[in-house]
Ligand SMILES: CC(=O)N[C@H]1[C@@H](OP(=O)(O)OP(=O)(O)OC[C@H]2O[C@@H](n3ccc(=O)[nH]c3=O)[C@H](O)[C@@H]2O)O[C@H](CO)[C@@H](O)[C@@H]1O
């Protein structure tokens with residue numbers, strides 16, 4: 186179990202470049218299985234989950250070449266489908282959420298796909314019904330072995346259909362889309378997720394020869410083609426990392442510039458931080474955050490307490506609510522954080538309460554934060570990161586606290602944040618990897 190030691194109370198300054206987006210990378214890397222030709226991907230983040238997926242693809246027979254620190258070429262000319270039945274695949278695939286998205290492309294190209302229950306954060310129930318209901322609508326047969334914890338789909342032919350997803354699942358939309366691009370006829374997918382991750386996947390698939398329209402909306406139309414070819418793709422900056430840096434700057438009263446953020450793809454994220462009272466400026470494609478003594482949480486028009494809640498895109502991503510929560514502890518004013526999608530993502534507030542924050546966990550989905558401004562500094566403590574985003578929220582808390590904190594289980598943070606200690610230390614943080 187890795188550990189960070191963090192000296193709190195230091196201000197950061199300078200420029201930081203966001204990494205490529207984790208959740209987009211996981212979709213794009215699975216899409217390379219759709220063609221025997223070469224796909225080149227730029228801005229691939231070097232984070233645990235992505236590196237694990239690259240390793241998994243390699244084990245399946247994909248030719249992988251590292252072209253630079255963040256560029257790779259992939260060629261899935263030979264794919265060993267039998268490898269998917271091995272114990273090695275089972276162990277590797279079960280360690281990350283993104284592995285579920287190999288099923289759609291394999292079903293489209295080879296007529297079958299298997300996967301164990303995927304890993305990812307333990308943040309509540311994470312059902313996969315949307316994925317498999319979608320594959321079934323395209324004509325696949327489905328089998329789930331409870332004993333083996335294995336999902337399997339098979340189809341000699343996939344055919345287009347009109348489908349209404351039971352929920353706007355992000356990985357579900359990507360998975361079904363990758364199966365539908367080579368189905369016979371036209372598929373319409375309504376209630377599709379439309380996060381920038383999915384938009385980027387659609388754009389790559391179209392460059393590979395697919396015919397997808399409705400990109401960016403919740404109604405995708407996919408005209409099936411018989412084959413896809415090679416292409417080049419560049420992953421967008423990670424909007425969750427950008428949001429984490431905004432929160433970090435405000436909490437540590439730092440002046441930083443987040444470079445090349447692809448502002449127009451950030452949706453409601455900047456506005457949501459502005460409602461927390463955080464000042465920031467768009468400068469070209471950068472976000473400049475001035476050092477600020479304090480920030481005051483807005484209220485609704487009628488004066489009632491602000492709610493920050495997640496919603497499917499273009500609503501606010503659930504992956505930033507832990508950051509909003511920690512940022513609120515040092516604000517002036519109060520806010521209700523409502524995590525609607527996941528039921529086990531707010532329990533980390535206990536750690537913040539230990540550090541002196543005023544928070545009432547109303548139920549597993551809702552926490553009220555009474556911001557104390559800078560009057561009461563958080564106190565350093567020893568904690569364990571329960572999931573990726575709580576991990577980064579605790580890191581932000583530790584960076585703003587008085588004294589030296591310890592965070593265990595930082596593999597959770599490394600899952601999604603590239604060399605976070607080194608990059609923040611360059612801005613003046615003191616984060617030491619002690620194990
Ligand atoms: C690898 C990856 O890309 N992971 C992301 C992906 O996970 P993932 O694709 O696994 O998440 P889903 O979009 O399927 O759904 C997440 C949860 O939200 C619930 N739900 C979903 C849609 C909806 O309209 N209403 C609703 O309540 C689901 O029941 C589920 O409990 O999307 C999540 C939701 O943005 C993010 O937290 C994850 O970081």
Ligand SMILES: C=C(OP(=O)(O)O)C(=O)O
Pocket residue numbers: 207208234281282283304305306504573574601
């Ligand atoms: C929940 C997340 O990731 P995953 O779906 O990979 O568990 C996340 O990125 O916040």
